[in-house]
Amino acid sequence: xxxxSPSRRLRRTPFSDGVEASGVKAYTVYNRMLLPTxxxxxxxxxxxxxxxxxxxxxxxxxxxxLRGPDATRLMQMLTPRDLRxxxxxxxxxxxxxxxxxxxxxxxxxxxxxxxxxxxSIADSDLLLWVKAMAHGWRLDVLVxxxxxxxxxxxxxxxxxxxxxxxxDTVRDIRFFRFKMLEFQGRKLAxxxxxxxxxxxxxxxxxxxxxxxxxxxxLMEAGKALDVHAGCPNGIERIESGLLSYGNDMTDDNTxxxxxxxxFCNTQSAIGCVGRDALLRVAVEGPVQQIRAIExxxxxxxxxxxxxxxxxxGRQVGQVTSAAWSPDFATNVALGMxxxxxxxxxxxxxxxxxxxxxxxxxxxxxxx
Amino acid sequence: xxxxSPSRRLRRTPFSDGVEASGVKAYTVYNRMLLPTxxxxxxxxxxxxxxxxxxxxxxxxxxxxLRGPDATRLMQMLTPRDLRxxxxxxxxxxxxxxxxxxxxxxxxxxxxxxxxxxxSIADSDLLLWVKAMAHGWRLDVLVxxxxxxxxxxxxxxxxxxxxxxxxDTVRDIRFFRFKMLEFQGRKLAxxxxxxxxxxxxxxxxxxxxxxxxxxxxLMEAGKALDVHAGCPNGIERIESGLLSYGNDMTDDNTxxxxxxxxFCNTQSAIGCVGRDALLRVAVEGPVQQIRAIExxxxxxxxxxxxxxxxxxGRQVGQVTSAAWSPDFATNVALGMxxxxxxxxxxxxxxxxxxxxxxxxxxxxxxx
Numbered sequence: 001x002x003x004x005s006p007s008r009r010l011r012r013t014p015f016s017d018g019v020e021a022s023g024v025k026a027y028t029v030y031n032r033m034l035l036p037t038x039x040x041x042x043x044x045x046x047x048x049x050x051x052x053x054x055x056x057x058x059x060x061x062x063x064x065x066l067r068g069p070d071a072t073r074l075m076q077m078l079t080p081r082d083l084r085x086x087x088x089x090x091x092x093x094x095x096x097x098x099x100x101x102x103x104x105x106x107x108x109x110x111x112x113x114x115x116x117x118x119x120s121i122a123d124s125d126l127l128l129w130v131k132a133m134a135h136g137w138r139l140d141v142l143v144x145x146x147x148x149x150x151x152x153x154x155x156x157x158x159x160x161x162x163x164x165x166x167x168d169t170v171r172d173i174r175f176f177r178f179k180m181l182e183f184q185g186r187k188l189a190x191x192x193x194x195x196x197x198x199x200x201x202x203x204x205x206x207x208x209x210x211x212x213x214x215x216x217x218l219m220e221a222g223k224a225l226d227v228h229a230g231c232p233n234g235i236e237r238i239e240s241g242l243l244s245y246g247n248d249m250t251d252d253n254t255x256x257x258x259x260x261x262x263f264c265n266t267q268s269a270i271g272c273v274g275r276d277a278l279l280r281v282a283v284e285g286p287v288q289q290i291r292a293i294e295x296x297x298x299x300x301x302x303x304x305x306x307x308x309x310x311x312x313g314r315q316v317g318q319v320t321s322a323a324w325s326p327d328f329a330t331n332v333a334l335g336m337x338x339x340x341x342x343x344x345x346x347x348x349x350x351x352x353x354x355x356x357x358x359x360x361x362x363x364x365x366x367x
Numbered sequence: 368x369x370x371x372s373p374s375r376r377l378r379r380t381p382f383s384d385g386v387e388a389s390g391v392k393a394y395t396v397y398n399r400m401l402l403p404t405x406x407x408x409x410x411x412x413x414x415x416x417x418x419x420x421x422x423x424x425x426x427x428x429x430x431x432x433l434r435g436p437d438a439t440r441l442m443q444m445l446t447p448r449d450l451r452x453x454x455x456x457x458x459x460x461x462x463x464x465x466x467x468x469x470x471x472x473x474x475x476x477x478x479x480x481x482x483x484x485x486x487s488i489a490d491s492d493l494l495l496w497v498k499a500m501a502h503g504w505r506l507d508v509l510v511x512x513x514x515x516x517x518x519x520x521x522x523x524x525x526x527x528x529x530x531x532x533x534x535d536t537v538r539d540i541r542f543f544r545f546k547m548l549e550f551q552g553r554k555l556a557x558x559x560x561x562x563x564x565x566x567x568x569x570x571x572x573x574x575x576x577x578x579x580x581x582x583x584x585l586m587e588a589g590k591a592l593d594v595h596a597g598c599p600n601g602i603e604r605i606e607s608g609l610l611s612y613g614n615d616m617t618d619d620n621t622x623x624x625x626x627x628x629x630f631c632n633t634q635s636a637i638g639c640v641g642r643d644a645l646l647r648v649a650v651e652g653p654v655q656q657i658r659a660i661e662x663x664x665x666x667x668x669x670x671x672x673x674x675x676x677x678x679x680g681r682q683v684g685q686v687t688s689a690a691w692s693p694d695f696a697t698n699v700a701l702g703m704x705x706x707x708x709x710x711x712x713x714x715x716x717x718x719x720x721x722x723x724x725x726x727x728x729x730x731x732x733x734x
Contacts, residue, residue, distance in 0.1 A: 003393035004371040005404040005601075006671035008687045009490060009613030010395065026370035028377065029396035032490065032613060037372035099502050104495065123376060123399065125492035128471065129499045135466050135640065136503010234374075246376030246399060273502065304373035320375045 001026065010034055013059035014149050014211025018219070022229030030060035030123045036231040043326055046235045049154060049198055050327075053161045054230025055218050056152030058195070058202070063110075063148045064119040064127050070139035071115050073271065077133060078119075079109075080255065080272045082265035086111050091176040091191050094119075095255035095263055096126060097274035101281065102251040103258060104129055106243065108193060110178065110204070118204070120150065122245035133273075149211060151203045152232075153218065157225045158200035164221040165214075166190060170201065178204075183214055195232045197240035197367045235323040238332045241292060241365030248290060248320045248334050254278060256286040257336065288317060288338045292362040293350070295331035299324040301354045309335060309359070311348045316341045319350050319359075328366050337361055368393065377401055380426035381516050381578025385586070389596030397427035397490045403598040410693055413602045416521060416565055417694075420528045421597025422585050423519030425562070425569070430477075430515045431486040431494050437506035438482050440638065444500060445486075446476075447622065447639045449632035453478050458543040458558050461486075462622035462630055463493060464641035468648065469618040470625060471496055473610065475560060477545065477571070485571070487517065489612035500640075516578060518570045520585065524592045525567035531588040532581075533557060537568065545571075550581055562599045564607035564734045602690040605699045608659060608732030615657060615687045615701050621645060623653040624703065655684060655705045659729040660717070662698035666691040668721050676702060676726070678715045683708045686717050686726075695733050704728055 004010070004027055011033040013019075019036050026038040036057060039045055048054065066074055076083050079094040080101075086092050088111050096105040096119075105126045110118040119126060131143045153162055162170040166181045170190060173179050178191035189204040205211055219227060243249060249258045255278070256264065266282035269275055293309075300322045309317035319335035333350070341348055346361040371377070371394055378400040380386075386403050393405040403424060406412055415421065433441055443450050446461040447468075453459055455478050463472040463486075472493045477485040486493060498510045520529055529537040533548045537557060540546050545558035556571040572578055586594060610616060616625045622645070623631065633649035636642055660676075667689045676684035686702035700717070708715055713728040 001370040001373065002391060003368040003405070005393045005395045006368065006669040007395060007601075007611075007614055008670060008672055009611065010671075012672050024369060026372045028372045028374060029399075032396075038370070098498060125495055128492055128496040131465060132496045132499030133503055136500055234372075244374075244376065247374055302373040303375060304377075305375055305379050 013057055014205060014208040015057040015059060015151060015215050017212055018215040019057050019229060024229070031062050031121065031125070033060040033062070035060045036229070039229050039231065042234060045230055046233050046326065048228055049196060049230055049233055049236055051156065052226040052228065053153065053155035053157035053222060054228055055215060056154055056231050058152045058232070059149035061120045061150045063146055063204070064121060064130050064143065065146045066117045066119070066130065066141055066143055068115060068141040070141040071117055074130070074134055074139050074141050075109065075117055076269065076271040077137070077273050078130065080264040080266050080269045080275060080278055082268045083109070088113055089177055089179070091178060091193055093263060095258070095260045097255065097272070097278065098251065099273045099277065101254045101274040101277035103245070103249050103253050103255060104251055106245050106249070106260070110189065110191070112189070118148070124245065146206070147208055148204050148206045149208065151205050151214065152194050152200060153203065154194045154196045154200035154230065155198050161218060161222045161225055161227060162190070162201050165217050173201070183217070184210055186210055195242055196236055197242070198236070234321070235325055235332070236367070238321050238323055238334055239325055239328065239366040241334070241367070243290065243334070244321060253336070254281050254286060256281050257288055257290065259290045288336050289342055290334060291337045291342055292365045293319055293333040293335045293337070293359050294362060295322060295333050295350050295357050295359045297357045300331045300352050300357065305353070307353070308351045309337060309341070309348050310351060311341055316348060325366065332366055333359070380424055381572060381575040382424040382426060382518060382582050384579055385582040386424050386596060391596070398429050398488065398492070400427040400429070402427045403596070404601070406596050406598070409601060412597055413600050413693065415595055416563060416597055416600055416603055418523065419593040419595065420520065420522035420524035420589060421595055422582065423521055423598050425519045425599070426516035428487045428517045430513055430571070431488060431497050431510065432513045433484045433486070433497065433508055433510055435482060435508040437508040438484055441497065441501055441506050441508050442476065442484055443636065443638040444504070444640050445497065447631040447633050447636045447642060447645055449635045450476070455480055456544055456546070458545060458560055460630060462625070462627045464622065464639070464645065465618065466640045466644065468621045468641040468644035470612070470616050470620050470622060471618055473612050473616070473627070477556065477558070479556070485515070491612065514573065514575055516572045516575065518572050518581065519561050519567060520570065521561045521563045521567035521597065522565050528585060528589045528592055528594060529557070529568050532584050540568070550584070551577055553577055562609055563603055564609070565603070601688070602692055602699070603734070605688050605690055605701055606692055606695065606733040608701070608734070610657065610701070611688060620703070621648050621653060623648050624655055624657065626657045655703050656709055657701060658704045658709055659732045660686055660700040660702045660704070661727045661729060662689060662700050662717050663725045663727070665724070667698045667719050667724065672720070674720070675718045676704060676715050677718060678708055683715060692733065699733055700726070
């Protein structure tokens with residue numbers, strides 16, 4: 001692996017001092033911000049995430065805030081998911097599409113009030129899209145990036161750790177709901193959510209100044225729980241079938257290709273700019289779709305580019321995320337597979353950077 | 368320095384194989400794409416750039432293409448620079464602003480035809496802004512990211528190297544003009560431009576398939592010229608006063624604060640969405656502006672965050688790029704300085720990550 005050159009452009013976060021003190025070994029860049037990828041080793045971090053509890057600096061999940069009379073109208077313009085029944089205090093995973101139905105982001109929407117939303121974004125400058133939409137459509141809404149940096153608390157002991165800092169009320173937070181809870185006199189949105197299947201929370205830390213005090217409080221309270229700094233884990237998220245925007249999908253893909261058709265209410269999401277483009281695909285279905293792909297044989301190299309999927313001498317898709325899974329003792333992968341080969345059990349070949357390996361298509365993920 | 372974790376999301380380029388074969392040691396991420404930062408060492412690369420010729424993989428300068436009857440109208444909506452006199456075959460450095468006059472990007476516009484433009488972007492997803500503008504304003508224009516990856520040829524021997532591959536006609540290309548020249552049967556835009564003050568060209572390589580053939584042809588032709596793989600050099604670009612979007616300016620800043628007032632024709636750039644917001648600042652001038660800052664004393668650490676500029680116990684600005692310059696035997700830096708202290712020769716302090724160092728403000732850069 002090469003080194004990453006520091007610069008102001010690759011933004012530090014309110015928790016960077018804690019991340020460095022915890023011995024971060026590698027980063028990726030996500031929304032022009034540093035996102036840790038390795039602390040002890042990817043595999044050690046993986047086992048620990050499944051057994052204990054980790055603090056994740058996911059500040060790179062920047063917020064796009066919409067505020068004003070047209071905030072909800074603009075939200076519905078962005079997504080084919082029908083938002084009308086969504087309540088204040090609720091989070092919702094929403095595909096965001098352009099006017100052709102191409103995916104621009106797959107964020108979590110956070111409804112703070114009837115006229116105030118956060119969009120907790122994946123890796124694209126969605127702020128620019130939302131701001132220009134508000135401008136071009138002359139909507140009565142303020143759009144900006146507030147000083148809010150999410151901190152993840154993930155792993156089977158997350159409830160115990162969070163209860164130690166925020167009180168037992170955290171145990172009552174339902175999945176994809178949030179409560180406003182106090183830390184050092186500040187009310188913070190605490191949601192039961194996160195980019196793993198191990199359970200846990202995301203704290204929307206508003207105000208960079210309380211970043212390190214909160215990090216330290218969690219580290220201190222978690223000593224008996226074997227808390228450790230962690231980060232989204234490439235192996236665990238593939239096992240869990242958690243997609244990554246920019247890896248597993250881009251603006252070339254519709255939500256339906258990404259298996260996100262269940263989050264599209266194409267008939268009722270009136271106002272969504274991509275609705276017309278998606279109506280046909282919603283009825284007929286896509287011709288390719290994301291699948292779990294088991295790659296047999298040796299441990300695969302790092303998946304730093306799309307790997308063609310081949311059958312009978314023709315390309316039938318591509319793998320975009322892959323890793324050796326210690327728990328399942330096989331290579332787990334995600335990829336887009338054409339209809340001709342997406343059935344459970346299809347045997348195809350993957351052209352990795354190190355050669356061809358046999359693979360099997362599955363309809364369910366591992367976790 | 369930490370490592371960078373590979374993933375498909377951090378896009379490889381048509382030249383990545385050549386970059387790796389040339390022994391790249393470090394990267395940054397720019398427009399979600401890998402941008403090399405070090406080959407031999409930052410200082411060796413620096414000296415070589417000033418003496419010989421380098422091939423730069425600057426694919427990360429992605430293109431936003433505008434095509435159609437409203438292409439030129441949309442271009443003028445994006446920038447306060449008056450584009451009416453710009454000719455086909457011309458390049459133009461244009462600040463791009465939002466409706467409040469905040470900088471969204473500082474790209475080079477390339478006029479391919481009266482109804483076809485490329486915007487060769489700095490580090491922000493300008494594509495999303497331009498697409499949403501086209502949509503919201505219902506303009507008759509297609510906006511997308513074409514398969515075009517710029518390759519830089521920079522250094523005092525750039526003319527000789529380019530002439531060896533494209534013929535002597537390259538010598539006649541004027542600064543910020545381009546010609547369509549042939550390589551392996553493909554017509555490519557070849558511009559006299561680039562992100563250094565050492566002279567050279569940028570080749571807009573259309574079609575990823577000819578990336579490595581062109582890279583190899585340049586490397587082969589340049590053997591006698593001591594050609595080497597290189598990249599934008601942090602020291603040289605600060606000496607030259609070349610700004611970096613995301614480092615030295617963000618959407619918090621107006622073009623006038625960035626010293627780009629000379630590229631704003633705020634009176635005549637009718638249609639620019641940020642024009643009204645900029646009219647007052649164009650008349651009265653900004654209260655802070657980018658300056659060259661010489662930092663005295665020891666070699667400064669990597670500038671990975673804004674360093675406060677302090678005078679009389681008050682903050683009067685910030686440094687956002689800094690490096691030790693071997694040629695000028697001092698620390699060269701760029702920063703935003705308030706009006707009270709921006710005069711030539713002002714003595715102020717810089718609070719670096721390693722402590723306070725004395726500094727002097729200059730009105731001109733080093734190169």
